[in-house]
Amino acid sequence: MHHSNFLYFWARIESVSRGDIVTNPLRQTLFFNGTRALKDERFQLVEFNQKHVKIILSNVKLEDEGGYFCQLYAEDTHHQIATLTVLVPPENPAVEVKDQAVEGGEVELTCIAHRTRPAATVRWYRDRRELRGISSRQENGKTFSVTNTVRFAVERKDNSAIVTCEATHPALRGQKKQTQYVLDVQFAPTVKIIPSQVVLREGDNLGLTCSVTGNPLLDKVPLGTKHVSAELEYG
Structure with missing residues (x-):
């Protein structure tokens, strides 16, 4: 197909070796004079005239990285290679x-x-x-x-x-x-028993408060050979 006496195509490059360009047979031509030649709908032709031929690729994938070859046929033949580099950012580590x-x-x-x-x-x-x-x-x-x-x-x-x-x-x-x-640092508990009052008289009630600091925290404190429930103040 010719358009105002010129013709062009975009192609995906598989490799470049010693100056020779090898196109990928499976994805060879992207556009041929404004007509889509691939089924990949992510490619869009946004500008097509005698001075500019512009395509865009949306939702870029790592597999899209590589060279893209533009060939222009007019009175003389010209070509340029555009190299696409795809960056992959990290997620939260x-x-x-x-x-x-x-x-x-x-x-x-x-x-x-x-x-x-x-x-x-x-x-x-x-x-x-x-x-x-x-x-x-x-x-x-x-x-x-x-x-x-x-x-x-x-x-x-x-x-x-x-x-x-x-x-x-x-x-x-x-x-x-x-x-x-x-x-999360584990450490042995520290236990403090605090009386409700310092001086007691005969017949008074004795109240004891057990204050425990530790990781993990205890819900019972050993007293002698038995485990007894205690009123705990976790500090």
């Missing part, structure tokens, strides 16, 4: 905990950003300060999974503290994907 954290021990946390392209950058933060960890990445075809593992000592004061895993990526355009993790 996942957090994995190796073992239960215990007072006086260490906790190991791993943050994972799955399926990113290029590889995302993953960091840990606590109170807006970065926690230095060990980063690694695994290639899965065209995408990467990135991990960052931190290990640090914990005390009972660290229980319920918040640490944040953060993933950054060029496709996020300055935004960040974050996942918060609340530290």
